[in-house]
Amino acid sequence: MDIFLLSLSVVCAGGLFALSTYRLFRLMKAGYIALTLAGCLIGLYAVATTLQSDEVVTFSGSWLHLFTLSFSLDALSAFFLIPIFAVCPLAALYNFHYMDKAADSGRVAVNFFFLTLLIVSMALVATADNIISFALSWEIMSLSSFFLVMHDYQKKETRQAGYIYILFTQAGAMFLFAALALAYSYTGSFALSSFATMPASIKVVVFFLALVCFGSKAGVFPLHTWLPHAHPAAPSAISGVMSGVMIKMGIYGIIRLYGVLGATDIIFGQVILVLGMISGVLGVVYALGKQDLKKILAYSSVENIGIILIGAGIGMIGIAVGDMVMASFGFAGSLLHVFNHSLFKPLLFFGAGSVLHGTGTKNVDQLGGLVKRMTTTGKGFLFGSLAISGLPPFNGFVSEFLIYFGAFHGLTQKGATFILIMLAIISLAFIGGLAISCFSRVFGLAFLGEPRSPEAAKAHETDFSMTFPMVVLSAVCLLIGLFPDPFVQMAMLGLKSITSLNLVETSAVAVVTQNLGFAARIFVGVFLFTVVLRKIFYRQKEIGSGGTWGCGFTQPTVRMQYTGTSYGMSIVEFFRPFVQVRTYYSGISKIFPGRTTYESRVDDIAEITLVDRIVTPFVFLLGKFRWIQHGHIQLYISYIIVTIIVLLLFM
Amino acid sequence: MINLTEATLVVILLSVLLSLGSTRLMALVQIMALQGVMVSLTPLLLKHNEAFSSGAIIFYQVMILIKGILIPGLLYLAVKRVAIKREIEPFVGYHASILVGLGLILVSVFITNNLRLSLASGNDIVLITAITTMASGLFLMMARRKAITQVIGYLMLENGIYLIGTALTNHTHTIYVVEFGVLLDVLVGVMIMGIILHNISRAFDDVDTTLLGRLKD
Structure with a gap:
């Protein structure tokens, strides 16, 4: 100490x-x-x-x-x-x-x-x-x-x-x-x-009172x-x-409280699991609908908190039904994802910060082609995007795999638990897919293609102190993906504090993680081999280059590229009841149409509900008491005196 | 022989009534100086504390210095510097105020009798004076328009609190440490108020607190 x-x-x-x-x-x-x-x-x-x-x-x-x-x-x-x-x-x-x-x-x-x-x-x-x-x-x-x-x-x-x-x-x-x-x-x-x-x-x-606090700190939907x-x-x-x-x-807070309470009711696990599924899916859907780079990352945090909670929920259900393999892997995946997310999310935020520093904007629809001008930042962001989407051989895959492993182990359960775990697996898969589309959108818009604004065209790479942390974080992300065993064991060590959990043997975990690492290393080997092969084949050939996504047009403009809305909207609209999409379209009316505009905004349903259902009525109600504040000091003093007298008389 | 304690208390009561009825700011400041000195003297004159330690003597001297000279001096400077029109501008008229003051004395007697505290002999009169002073301070804060009269009302309130402390405590001078803390608060309050007064008069060309009503949202 x-x-x-x-x-x-x-x-x-x-x-x-x-x-x-x-x-x-x-x-x-x-x-x-x-x-x-x-x-x-x-x-x-x-x-x-x-x-x-x-x-x-x-x-x-x-x-x-x-x-x-x-x-x-x-x-x-x-x-x-x-x-x-x-x-x-x-x-x-x-x-x-x-x-x-x-x-x-x-x-x-x-x-x-x-x-x-x-x-x-x-x-x-x-x-x-x-x-x-x-x-x-x-x-x-x-x-x-x-x-x-x-x-x-x-x-x-x-x-x-x-x-x-x-x-x-x-x-x-x-x-x-x-x-x-x-x-x-x-x-x-x-x-x-x-x-x-x-x-x-x-x-x-x-537990549930504290969950409100911990949930609002962690960013659990709808808090x-x-x-x-x-x-x-x-x-x-x-x-x-x-x-x-x-x-x-x-x-x-959630895991510690669960540990010290030593409670094994299934309700804890069920609630945490359901909250995790909602946060995970809706977080990534909102991320798909936003234009602000850092807002996208913020919603992606909600998504990752969802994944972490799914893991924790599976762990808690595992403890409740006495399936310790399921519990161990669920919690281990959850903890490892905590660690992983704390690596790739700062990596992505540092990347976003560099973009903001280099171009002065964080609206993805104003960016484009940055990977050519900000090479290190671009590569760091790419590594972070791959890791956060849960793709092998990066670390996000390892932790999500552990959660999957625990969840599949729990499918031997019957009844409501079976349905919940099935739902958890489906939503995990769903989140993974949506995360890939979300981050391909972000990376494609911001770093690929042609610059959409003069600021993006003038972007410059940032200094050493800003790129170095990104390099370190990317390297660690890859390292965990390639050699997951020590890190998974570390998460397992962390779980020893939960007394109601009997951990599985380390050898059983090691079998899984070593195979995982081996597969990842083979994957990287194959990838590198393909890259080398490609270099060799193209050595003798003439390589021409044109504007990105020029598509053979003689006069391509940057406005012909995908925008954030056109890429993400088809998915976002699928979630209509949970996501409010507002579109403004001026329409085409005449034969020679004038300037037409189209704008779409994705609004957060939790925020709308909070504002419309809670804040607005409250403000209206409290507005009725506005006359109390009239600005006369003398009367304010008399309020104080009246209060004192009332307190003296009745207390 | 004249009972000095009672004479002092009478002077305090009269100063309270006078302050309620005074029409001029300068006069009010002078009355406050007198009242401050009298209030600081009261514990010295009470019969049953003949023995003073040197610490207590210093304490009372500092008390007189602050209440009788420093705070009134600051108020005097504030009145001078801000160049306030010298009238007091009441919400409640002067005669009505004096009447209220007399009523407050009656209420104080009533309250003191109803409290049924076991007080040392003679201290009940101190308590009556104290409650009257406090209530009049509050009344002054409510019934006058100018910001500086609020400060004076606040000072009067503090004088009243000090007197209550005198009446109720056993006069070991350690108890006055609390009083001293309150006094320091008041001193700082007066200083800050001077600055605020200056700003109010710069912003509104007057120190009328009704103008502050414009600041609400």
Whole structure:
């Protein structure tokens, strides 16, 4: 634990260093990155020793003389700490050239400081061992990420996004507090480990109250509304950290709570599974309908959270019906997908950030042909797209395969469970297919073809500090795909903290993963062989080149290319009742038609429902009380006096 | 022989009534200075605390300094600098205000009798004065138009709270630490109010708080 605390202090020192030296812009950035990197490497070392030695280390201190803050580092915490300590320093490094306006140096320093706070608070959430420390670090995490989202506070959209985020996160926190308070009232102890002693019916209530909080943090449909607002508004590195790492704290909360409750009712698994299926399918469908690059990635996070929850749901159902193979593989796939998503989602966000940096726009319909101008970014984005679509030989395939494996193992069940698991398999397949079409759309629009706008034509590759994190992340994505065994074993180690789960033998897992890795390596071998063969065959031949997708036209224009809408709409429309598509078409009326316009927008049904059914009636109702606020100070004071008198008389 | 405590309390009560009836801002500030000094003197004059430690002496001196000189001085500067028209502009007229003040004294007596606290002898009169001062402070805040009269009302409220503390506590001077904290709050409040007054008068060419009603959305 000492090493872990040392790493947190070093990370903290980085944030304070940034605040204190903000006048020296380059020194501040370099020092901050060095300290964060050092702190996170120390943290990774602490995590590695914990995972190997499999003993639980604890630390506690008193706070305000009233409460004890206690933290413990067990296998599950250690597993969730890996993405925190691995991805955050890359994001810090990415910031070096991304935040390149020396005039904003004070603001950048504040941003760095809050990133530090976010890293530390996430690490504390993952290690919190009692109610107080969990709630405290959870709040610090929410607030620091709010300030990170608000980095460009001059823009109206950013402020709006920030407010939406803080609303969701604080409303979620209320449910968390309600859950923790309820638990406390039954156990009388702050320790999380005492949760197992609650009566079974209370366990259900506590779990679902907390699920609202964890779900809104993780971005589970229909509580995901803040994601597509906050991610585009935040700086790209921050979006990467939030989407890759922070929302996983919601998943951590769900799995940890499930573990400490020790409940084995099937209802937990069923609800989690259904939520996962809804989030997964609808997330990717909305991603298909959006034009903003970072909004697409935000919805894709909803989708991946869906996949993670499907895995967790299968694991929970496996525990409930006593099928430990199904449970082990479901949970292992879920955890590994948490880790995988924390690799390829920051990779994609870093890519989107580079595109934004290089072209000044993140609307995919304005981009095009970027892979020729931004080679490294383009390749990184391609690797990320392949990985997130769950294609071999990348890491996304491994984790989804584990979930499939668990799910197929569960098909021996009867009745409702059978139908649910069948549905889970179908929706997983569905999500996979839709994800491929979604990311082929994004990559095709942004990086292939011809530039659709002058900004895209003038794009330039970004600097080393921005491309290097992408190279590292792509390499790790490929590495996990090729050699999955140690990583799957790592996820299995993390599962030891769930006491109700009897893990399958490591040898049984190793058979599966080694075959998987072997197949992936053969696949890469065949691929490379084909590439070499192609080189050899084409060596003697003359190769001509023309505009991409010119299709033999003599005068092709860039407007003849596919647009985002034309590519995705046929799929999106299939989901009509769940997705609102609004189209504006001016129509052609005369023989020589004038300027015709066509526009289509895909609206989020959760957001519409929230606005139309809840917010608008509420605002209307509260508007009736507007007269109370009339602006006369004297009367306000009399309100206070009346309140005091009423309280004195009746309380 | 004249009972000094009761004389002080009478002066305080009179100052309260006078402040309710005064038409000029400058006069109001001067009354506040007098009231501040009197209020700070009251605990010294109460019979049953003859022995003072040096800390308590310093404390009372600082109290008189702040209440009698510093805060009225700041208010005086604010009135001067903002160049406020010197009338007070009441919502409730001066005579009616004085009448309300008299009514408040009666209500305070009633409340004090109804509280049935076990007070040291003579302290019940302090409590009556205290409640009257507090209530009048609140009334002043509600019944006057200018921002600066709100500050003065707030000061009066604080004087009342201080007197209640004097009446109820056992006069170990550690208890005054709390009072001192409140006093510091008031001091800072007055300073901030000076700045705000300046801004209000710059924005609206007046310090009439009814103009602030325009700021609501």
